[in-house]
Each structure stands twice: as C-alpha cells, then as structure tokens.
C-alpha cells in the first residue's frame with residue numbers, strides 16, 4: 190500500500206462520513222482475523238465488500254496466495270481507483286454491495302465461498318442492510334462463511350443491535366470474536382455461517 194493511504198482515507202471520510210464510516214483503515218490485526226476463515230485449500234471464490242483503499246484486501250490476497258478469485262465491490266469511485274492502482278490485477282467493481290448477484294452473473298462466477306466486509310453497517314437504514322444480506326445469502330454456498338467488523342464503541346448501541354438482528358435472520362450461526370484492541374477504535378470480528386435461503 191502507498192505511504193499516503195492514511196491521509197487519503199481521512200479525506201474520503203471527510204467527504205462522505207456515513208458512507209466511509211471510519212476515520213482510519215482497518216488494522217493488520219483485524220484484517221488478518223477477517224480473512225482467516227477463507228478456506229486454506231482449493232480455489233475459493235471470495236468477495237470483499239467495501240474494500241476502501243485495500244487494508245483488508247492485502248490480507249485476503251495473502252490468505253489466498255494466488256489461489257481462487259477475489260471480487261472487490263467498492264461504491265466510491267475514488268477508493269476503487271486507488272485500490273486498482275495498488276492491486277492492478279484485482280477484479281474491482283465500482284458498485285453497491287447489494288448488486289452482488291448481478292455482478293457475479295455478469296462475470297460468469299458461481300457460488301461464493303467467503304465474503305469479507307468492513308461495510309459501515311450501522312449507518313445504513315435497516316432495509317439497505319437486509320437487501321445486502323439477502324444478496325449474500327442467495328449467492329453463497331451452504332458452507333460459505335461471512336466475516337464482518339464492528340467497533341467496541343458501537344456494539345451495545347441500537348444501530349448495531351439492529352444489524353445483529355438482521356445477521357441472525359440471515360445466518361444460522363453468528364459468533365463474535367474477542368475484542369481486538371489493536372485497531373482504531375478497537376473492534377470485534379463477527380463470523381456468520383450457514384446462510385438461510387428463505388430470507
């Protein structure tokens with residue numbers, strides 16, 4: 190990643206705080222934890238939602254080690270351009286995460302093995318959260334895994350409890366990690382498995 194990526198991140202946050210949802214990129218400790226459930230063998234199809242300028246992407250690519258395929262879906266064209274510059278061969282879509290099914294179909298890609306997200310869920314209206322989660326559930330394989338992040342500062346607040354309810358409606362199991370202090374702010378990684386097809 191480029192040395193000015195921290196300043197670029199803050200600039201995007203100041204431009205659109207609700208859409209970016211964080212003042213700093215995700216730390217290596219949290220990024221590694223987000224990428225950990227990606228299968229360590231085979232050629233998994235992995236989707237990253239809201240890659241920004243690539244803090245988590247780097248750890249997903251390390252985990253894949255050249256295997257499989259990573260589709261990165263970023264709504265902000267400026268972030269998407271930075272990401273593509275940092276990772277010239279990466280499959281980057283400038284799109285809304287809720288359009289996942291169409292993006293997969295357009296590319297002729299099949300069912301998704303792992304989805305990794307640092308989307309700012311607590312800033313989304315409930316219907317937007319549920320639309321994105323429905324798109325995931327309908328695109329993932331039955332043993333697929335979804336990881337996402339929330340901050341310790343947000344975890345007990347009503348907006349995250351609403352997101353958690355939507356996660357529990359979408360997946361049979363939803364488990365938080367222990368708090369990871371090496372992040373600004375400290376964070377939890379939630380791991381969700383067994384998507385429900387009926388949501």
Ligand SMILES: C[S@@+](CC[C@H](N)C(=O)[O-])C[C@H]1O[C@@H](n2cnc3c(N)ncnc32)[C@H](O)[C@@H]1O
Pocket residue numbers: 208209210211213214215238239240241242243244245262263264265268284285286287307308309
């Ligand atoms: C908290 S930042 C995370 C950036 C980076 N993944 C990281 O962890 O440092 C949230 C990212 O989600 C993107 N985003 C917000 N809403 C989105 C949506 N509906 N679809 C795709 N990306 C979205 C933002 O533009 C931003 O890049």
